[in-house]
Each structure stands twice: as structure tokens, then as C-alpha cells.
Amino acid sequence: MKVVKVAVGVIVNGDEILLSLRNPQQHQGGKWEFPGGKVEAGEQTVDALARELQEELLINIDKTSCKPLIRVEHDYGDKQVCLDVYTLTRFEGEPQGAEQQEIRWVRRAELANLKFPDANEPILAQILKPDFLA
Ligand SMILES: Nc1nc2c([nH]c(=O)n2[C@H]2C[C@H](O)[C@@H](COP(=O)(O)OP(=O)(O)OP(=O)(O)O)O2)c(=O)[nH]1
Ligand SMILES: [Mg+2]
Numbered sequence: 001m002k003v004v005k006v007a008v009g010v011i012v013n014g015d016e017i018l019l020s021l022r023n024p025q026q027h028q029g030g031k032w033e034f035p036g037g038k039v040e041a042g043e044q045t046v047d048a049l050a051r052e053l054q055e056e057l058l059i060n061i062d063k064t065s066c067k068p069l070i071r072v073e074h075d076y077g078d079k080q081v082c083l084d085v086y087t088l089t090r091f092e093g094e095p096q097g098a099e100q101q102e103i104r105w106v107r108r109a110e111l112a113n114l115k116f117p118d119a120n121e122p123i124l125a126q127i128l129k130p131d132f133l134a
Helices: 045-057 108-113 118-128
Strands: 003-013 016-021 036-038 067-075 080-088 103-107
Antiparallel strands (some): 067 080
8 A cells, every 4th residue: 555645743832732623524534633734746844844834724834943753654544654743833824724624722731632543642652751842
């Protein structure tokens, strides 16, 4: 099966992280996600991340503030994904759910109470480490 390469952004503001609710008709619909999307052929991952965050949230990120956090490979059975996850702290514009999706700033300690796709487990573990972003 072909692996879908995905650029994912953990957008951090102090102790809060920006989440986006996947639309019900999408793969893994109805679950919270870190915004991002598929990397196109020939595209650099951070460029894909910037493009996706512009499309989904109408923000312009500072690519130099993007730091690799973790790579997660996960097989959903119907779909295999490789998530390249970056933290970022600097962007311009006020985030909006440009694709009619709900968005929400959530404190790190609250993340454990929300439903995420299975692939996100190791990402959440990284974010919940005491030295995250230290
Ligand atoms: N963005 C994002 N995708 C995730 C996360 N966790 C996870 O398993 N995924 C999966 C779900 C999808 O199969 C894939 C991302 O695809 P996507 O649907 O967001 O791609 P896209 O934004 O380019 O959207 P589309 O135009 O294809 O609908 O990665 C996550 O935290 N964020
Ligand atoms: Mg997306």
C-alpha cells in the first residue's frame, strides 16, 4: 500500500496548542487533529506545512520557527500514513477554521480528555513530557 506523507503542525502559544476538528466525512472524521495535510510530489515538508496551515487556518507561519518533533508511521488498515510533526510558535494572522471546521486552543493537560486518531498517541506523549519546548 502507498504511504501517505503528511505534514503536521503542533502550534504552540504558551501552554496552549491549537487543535482542529476533522470533518465527519474525512478519514478519521470527528476526531481532533493537529492541523496539516498531505505533502505534494516534489514539495518540501515544511513548505507543505505552511501551505496547509494557510489553507486550513488562514495563517502565515514563520518557517524558521518550525522544529521537528517526531515522525510517526501508522497503518490504519485502509490507509498507511507517515506523519512528519513539527512544533511552531510564530505565525501571522488570527487562526480561523477556513474549511468550516471547529478549531480550539487547548491547554496541554486537557489533551488527554480529547479523541485523536490512533497515530497521534506518540505525538501526545511528546507534548506531555515535562521538558516539551524547554
Ligand atoms: N493533519 C493531520 N492528519 C492526521 C493527524 N493524525 C492522523 O492520523 N492524520 C491522518 C488523517 C489523514 O489520513 C491524513 C491527513 O490527511 P488530510 O485529510 O488532513 O489531508 P489534507 O489536509 O491534504 O486534506 P484533503 O484535501 O486530502 O482532504 O493523516 C493529525 O494529527 N493531523
Ligand atoms: Mg488536513
